[in-house]
Amino acid sequence: QSSVTLYGRVNTTVEYEDVDGTSGSTTGLKSSGSFIGFKGTEDLGNGLTASFVLEREVDATTGASTGFERETHVALSGGFGTVKLGNYNSTAYTYTADWISLHNHDVGSSADKLFAYPVTNTSKIGYRTPSLGGLVLEVGYGFEDNHGNDSPYDLSATYQAGALDLGFGFAKWNDWEAYTLRALYTTGPFTLGGYVQYDDDSEISTRYGDRFSARLAGAYTVGNSEFHLNVGWADDYENLSDSAAVQYTLAYNYNLSKRTKLYGFYTGLESDNGAVYGNNPGKDSSTIAVGIRHLF
Amino acid sequence: QSSVTLYGRVNTTVEYEDVDGTSGSTTGLKSSGSFIGFKGTEDLGNGLTASFVLEREVDATTGASTGFERETHVALSGGFGTVKLGNYNSTAYTYTADWISLHNHDVGSSADKLFAYPVTNTSKIGYRTPSLGGLVLEVGYGFEDNHGNDSPYDLSATYQAGALDLGFGFAKWNDWEAYTLRALYTTGPFTLGGYVQYDDDSEISTRYGDRFSARLAGAYTVGNSEFHLNVGWADDYENLSDSAAVQYTLAYNYNLSKRTKLYGFYTGLESDNGAVYGNNPGKDSSTIAVGIRHLF
Amino acid sequence: QSSVTLYGRVNTTVEYEDVDGTSGSTTGLKSSGSFIGFKGTEDLGNGLTASFVLEREVDATTGASTGFERETHVALSGGFGTVKLGNYNSTAYTYTADWISLHNHDVGSSADKLFAYPVTNTSKIGYRTPSLGGLVLEVGYGFEDNHGNDSPYDLSATYQAGALDLGFGFAKWNDWEAYTLRALYTTGPFTLGGYVQYDDDSEISTRYGDRFSARLAGAYTVGNSEFHLNVGWADDYENLSDSAAVQYTLAYNYNLSKRTKLYGFYTGLESDNGAVYGNNPGKDSSTIAVGIRHLF
Numbered sequence: 001q002s003s004v005t006l007y008g009r010v011n012t013t014v015e016y017e018d019v020d021g022t023s024g025s026t027t028g029l030k031s032s033g034s035f036i037g038f039k040g041t042e043d044l045g046n047g048l049t050a051s052f053v054l055e056r057e058v059d060a061t062t063g064a065s066t067g068f069e070r071e072t073h074v075a076l077s078g079g080f081g082t083v084k085l086g087n088y089n090s091t092a093y094t095y096t097a098d099w100i101s102l103h104n105h106d107v108g109s110s111a112d113k114l115f116a117y118p119v120t121n122t123s124k125i126g127y128r129t130p131s132l133g134g135l136v137l138e139v140g141y142g143f144e145d146n147h148g149n150d151s152p153y154d155l156s157a158t159y160q161a162g163a164l165d166l167g168f169g170f171a172k173w174n175d176w177e178a179y180t181l182r183a184l185y186t187t188g189p190f191t192l193g194g195y196v197q198y199d200d201d202s203e204i205s206t207r208y209g210d211r212f213s214a215r216l217a218g219a220y221t222v223g224n225s226e227f228h229l230n231v232g233w234a235d236d237y238e239n240l241s242d243s244a245a246v247q248y249t250l251a252y253n254y255n256l257s258k259r260t261k262l263y264g265f266y267t268g269l270e271s272d273n274g275a276v277y278g279n280n281p282g283k284d285s286s287t288i289a290v291g292i293r294h295l296f
Numbered sequence: 297q298s299s300v301t302l303y304g305r306v307n308t309t310v311e312y313e314d315v316d317g318t319s320g321s322t323t324g325l326k327s328s329g330s331f332i333g334f335k336g337t338e339d340l341g342n343g344l345t346a347s348f349v350l351e352r353e354v355d356a357t358t359g360a361s362t363g364f365e366r367e368t369h370v371a372l373s374g375g376f377g378t379v380k381l382g383n384y385n386s387t388a389y390t391y392t393a394d395w396i397s398l399h400n401h402d403v404g405s406s407a408d409k410l411f412a413y414p415v416t417n418t419s420k421i422g423y424r425t426p427s428l429g430g431l432v433l434e435v436g437y438g439f440e441d442n443h444g445n446d447s448p449y450d451l452s453a454t455y456q457a458g459a460l461d462l463g464f465g466f467a468k469w470n471d472w473e474a475y476t477l478r479a480l481y482t483t484g485p486f487t488l489g490g491y492v493q494y495d496d497d498s499e500i501s502t503r504y505g506d507r508f509s510a511r512l513a514g515a516y517t518v519g520n521s522e523f524h525l526n527v528g529w530a531d532d533y534e535n536l537s538d539s540a541a542v543q544y545t546l547a548y549n550y551n552l553s554k555r556t557k558l559y560g561f562y563t564g565l566e567s568d569n570g571a572v573y574g575n576n577p578g579k580d581s582s583t584i585a586v587g588i589r590h591l592f
Numbered sequence: 593q594s595s596v597t598l599y600g601r602v603n604t605t606v607e608y609e610d611v612d613g614t615s616g617s618t619t620g621l622k623s624s625g626s627f628i629g630f631k632g633t634e635d636l637g638n639g640l641t642a643s644f645v646l647e648r649e650v651d652a653t654t655g656a657s658t659g660f661e662r663e664t665h666v667a668l669s670g671g672f673g674t675v676k677l678g679n680y681n682s683t684a685y686t687y688t689a690d691w692i693s694l695h696n697h698d699v700g701s702s703a704d705k706l707f708a709y710p711v712t713n714t715s716k717i718g719y720r721t722p723s724l725g726g727l728v729l730e731v732g733y734g735f736e737d738n739h740g741n742d743s744p745y746d747l748s749a750t751y752q753a754g755a756l757d758l759g760f761g762f763a764k765w766n767d768w769e770a771y772t773l774r775a776l777y778t779t780g781p782f783t784l785g786g787y788v789q790y791d792d793d794s795e796i797s798t799r800y801g802d803r804f805s806a807r808l809a810g811a812y813t814v815g816n817s818e819f820h821l822n823v824g825w826a827d828d829y830e831n832l833s834d835s836a837a838v839q840y841t842l843a844y845n846y847n848l849s850k851r852t853k854l855y856g857f858y859t860g861l862e863s864d865n866g867a868v869y870g871n872n873p874g875k876d877s878s879t880i881a882v883g884i885r886h887l888f
Contacts, residue, residue: 004598004888006300006334010348010370012381014421014439026441029381029419036334036350038598038628040888042851050852050886052602054628054650056657058350058364061419061442063383065352065363067657068650074602074886076852085604085621085884087655123621123653125606143606145618146653259338260346260372292381294346294370296300296336302596302630306644306666308677310717310735322737325677325715332630332646354646354660357715357738359679361648361659555634556642558668588677590642590666592596592632 006296008036012060013291015109020284031060032108032291035070049077053088071121084126090119091126091138091156092169096180099167100193100217103228103251103265109287110249110267113277114213114234116178116199119152119171134160150174163187167195176201191219202238208276209238226253228265234277242274259295264288302592304332308356309587311405316580327356328404328587331366345373349384380422386415387422387434387452388465392476395463396489396513399524399547399561405583406545406563409573410509410530412495414472415448431455446470459483463491472497487515498534504572505534522549524561530573538570555591560584598888600628604652605883607701612876623652624700624883627662641669645680674720682711683718683730683748684761688772691759692785692809695820695843695857701879702841702859705869706805706826708770708791711744711763726752742766755779759787768793783811794830800868801830818845820857826869834866851887856880 011032018025037055044050055070073086089098097115098106106112123146128138136158144151152173159166167182182195194216201207217230228251237243251265268286269278278285307328314321333351340346351366369382385394393411394402402408419442424434432454440447448469455462463478478491490512497503513526524547533539547561564582565574574581603624610617629647636642647662665678681690689707690698698704715738720730728750736743744765751758759774774787786808793799809822820843829835843857860878861870870877 004600006302006598008334008350010350010368010382012370014381028439028442029421038600042849042886042888044848044852048848050848050884052886052888054600054602054655056655058368060368060370060382063350063352063364063366063368063418068655070655072602072650072652072655074604074652074884076854076884085606086602086652122655125621143620146620256340256344256346256372257338260340262372292346292370292372294338294348296338296348302598304596304630304646306646306664306678308666310677324735324738325717354664356664356666356678359646359648359660359662359664359714552636552640552642553634556636556668588642588666588668590634590644592634592644 003042004038004040006036006038008034008055008058009105009293009295010034010058010060011104011107011291011293013108013289015287015289015291017109017285017287019280022280022283029061030108030289030291031058031062032293033105034058034060037071047078051075051077079130081130082126082128084124084128086124087122088124088126088140089121090117090154090169090171091128091140092119092154092171092178092180093117095138095156095158095167096169096182096195096197097215099165099182100184100195100215100230102191102193102217102219103226103230103249103253104263104293109289110251110265112215112232113247113269114215114232114245115180116176116197116211116213117171118176118178118201119154119173120147123147124152148174175203176207189221191221193217208240208243211235211237224255226255227251228253234275236272236274237276240274240276242272243276245269245271245275245277247277261293262291263293264290299338300334300336302332302334304330304351304354305401305589305591306330306354306356307400307403307587307589309404309585311583311585311587313405313581313583315576318576318579325357326404326585326587327354327358328589329401330354330356333367343374347371347373375426377426378422378424380420380424382420383418384420384422384436385417386413386450386465386467387424387436388415388450388467388474388476389413391434391452391454391463392465392478392491392493393511395461395478396480396491396511396526398487398489398513398515399522399526399545399549400559400589405585406547406561408511408528409543409565410511410528410541411476412472412474412493412507412509413467414474414497415450415467415469416443419443420448430457444470471499472503485517487517489513504536504539507531507533520551522551523547524549530571532568532570533572536570536572538568539572541565541567541571541573543573557589558587559589560586595634596630596632598628598630600626600647600650601697601885601887602626602650602652603696603699603883603885605700605881607879607881607883609701609877609879611872614872614875621653622700622881622883623650623654624885625697626650626652629663639670643667643669671722673722674718676716676718676720678716679714680716680718680732681713682709682746682761682763683720683732684711684746684763684770684772685709687730687748687750687759688761688774688787688789689807691757691774692776692787692807692822694783694785694809694811695818695822695841695845696855696885701881702843702857704807704824705839705861706807706824706837707772708768708789708803708805709763710768710770710793711746711765712739715739716744740766767795768799781813783813785809800832800835803827803829803835816847818847819843820845826867828864828866829868832866832868834864835868837861837863837867837869839869853885854883855885856882 041051075084126140154171184193200210213234215232249267337347371380422436450467480489496506509530511528545563633643667676718732746763776785792802805826807824841859
């Protein structure tokens, strides 16, 4: 008999978006990172575990969905750590930008638009250490024959010290590399997180050179309510003048249960004329959203 | 642990189809509204319930299937009624034409070809009242920015009075509107239903003007057997001469269980030369089918 | 409540492939016949059973997946045998080539490249007899209106006599036909199988004429280890000079459990210049693979 767990998320919002320098605004329904997944683990004895994950994105407003591109892997875990094969997020992202996206899982209109993500997710082999006194390392590697002519790879290091949770990520593909340092601290009802990223593609003539960016995220929880604020900033790219940007989100979540919340947010992206972020590069835009997120 | 229900329908027939004025007939396998679905509900306490549905059509003869376009929604229910966001059938259809399609869920070759369905299903927000002394109202609305430049909307009213079950539907999009009145009556082994529809697109110069149509459906149940007859009629469109049509179906279902039935039907569509219904507009066609429908 | 079983396979390898006469070799991740399936049976009483299967292939390295083209059917079984409608493998293949593919389910780089498979899987109706004293017959038939202008059909016969398991397959579509005789014998830790195939498309001017082929497969099991060797051979096609080929695989499986194994294999295809098999027809190629297969 199978021991597959079926799970997922339906996350739907009504959003009002205004983009400077375009005629009018738009109001409509949006799906934000909705998906359905299948996963399972098998105890192999001797401390060994086999596991798998298959996840597919679903547009909750239309039903549109292709394959299991969201995540697909098989893994073997034991005292030695975990070996994982397949398609999954960059570990350099998971333990940095994603880790401090406290208000809405880094999906939809308020997702981090400034984070540099040099690698691809597909056809990867990874290894994750067991906890080495609180330190955990993970590497991911793609064979170059699966990825054009260059191997993408990434690395993360995480360290837990009481209420302080630290993470580092490095990712590189085709001479584009990014280094990120992240911290998260919890005290009472407050959670505070942030990262600093150095993004360097200066060896690629068609790209923009190097750049620093940073993000701060704070949350305050009281009863079923969560109040969130986060601000991201990206400096000018070395070879791209007037390309800085600031992104900020103010959000409120009301948890009807652990699985279901109602929420609203205001998110804005202020871009200099030469910036390359979001759907309307170089333009300022802002969005007001109210929605429901249901985990199953 | 998840509480997702996996369900669906495999509905496959062998069909012989004859179309007047074409060379020969065809015999082959057909899939009629086969699908697989995932749904779940969560009790939030205080009389509140969250729920979701993800359903995807599957061609049971080839396996072809795209996304969850059949139905995708998330809903919140309580004493105030139900608020629903996503992609689902027009309520003006669900409680009229679909409600009296007694023999085979309004799918496949014997589906209602004459019913006017002005709206789209995607990116909709809906509200359904609780029962107001037997009366239930439901509205659906799509933001115009999601749907070209016009908001689709629909409305239904249903009322239960003992054995008599009444429904009304209104739907409108882009100046095309349709009004439908439906009744269903059960007495002993007999079920009798019918609807009358007024379809009006006369404000759209590229369409056909207004028209009346109607359908009658009867069922007689004895033991595991069901005998079905339904007849639909559409008048000429105001601006489309010789465009009337009659559709009729004679069907027999043998229920092997509540979930599985063997069935057969004869369905015909008699079209005037200018009619616009079915796969062979303006031609008469008829189909004989035998099949199996299995719910899971 | 539904009684659907969710099951599948994630089968991922790291493979090194070398093709003669091309520049260099390739190393990369591969998915070999990974899939997810949904199936169920319903006891209808009186010895009758309804059942269904929906299976979809998933590329375990990228998540890519289309519909349920791997297998989709609904069936009714009883004392009379089984009637099956939908999309599924040719019975002439299932009980011959597939039956002796002992080391890795006839998927991926070491799959049988020489077996002739004249028919399509879609839109088929089949009948399988009950056991007639150990003999079981199965036929599959596709209506010509579903399949161009010619009906594909296939047939299998299987017979179990103690440790000896015999199978025969015949398949025909568009004047291409193939006859296969298969045997499998188990004694202690040894399993030995083989088939001989006669493939004839000589009535089709654009094809190659007739040809004999054969395959032998042996397995030795000790504890959690399995050692496999199989060799296939195809003679020259009648009208295609220098078109013979030999395919061989040496494989080792280590079963971590009934569901999960680690494995490795070396597989080679030696093709004469005019041969038509594999991804590099007429060239010699070989692959070394190590991987994990997890059933769920």
